[in-house]
Amino acid sequence: MTPMGDVTDYLATLDGPEHDAVAHVLDRARALVPDVEEGRSYGMPALRYRGSPLLSVMVTKQHLGLYPFSPAVLEDLADHLAGFRTTKGSVSFQPGAPLPDDVVDAIVRARVAEIDARQK
Template identity: 55%
Template sequence: MSGTVTTYLTELEPTDADAIGRVYAVAREVVPDVEEGLGYGMPALTYRGKPLLSVMRAAKHIGLYPFSPAAVAAVAEQVALVAGTSTAKGTIRFQPASPLPDAVVRALVTARRDEIDGARA
């Protein structure tokens, strides 16, 4: 697996690439000054030197990792309303056929960005 988000997306099946790419696109809208990098060895968007989020294809789902249990908790109720999704301590799982709504992704990314900004204060 390659180390950048852009390269990773080219390695996926089109349906997965579309679903994962959409999450990254929304994240870039919320935080335009992100950079591509690694977070815990996964292709990720980074913000101010810290991992903002990673989205990866797993065997049975797509996993969204904001590197923050608090960010997942901030959107858990909204995620629960989307068919085929689940959450764990630091993960949101979804299916390409049932992607996360852009509003949920925006709320998640905003929570993680604000957490990173707060840590720098």
């Protein structure tokens, strides 16, 4: 059984604009995928879908990071991510310059499709 509360517990440690920005991304993901569960992946609190990590959103010293656990998803959506710093596995953003909702939605939908395809 996946431990419950990892994401909720992490969110409770944040405040101000960082809390709001992280909560907003998580709320978008939950709205698109209502049956996600909370857990951990690669040591990070993460939303999980069908037993696989869907995404994590974390505060770092210099930015907020969205981690979709899929380099392919970020490669496929590179045109949507112009203007944001990306690595092979993450997208960086600031609380005052959040990822647009359509970009978050595209990342979530692409990751869900990837998980679904792998589990068929």
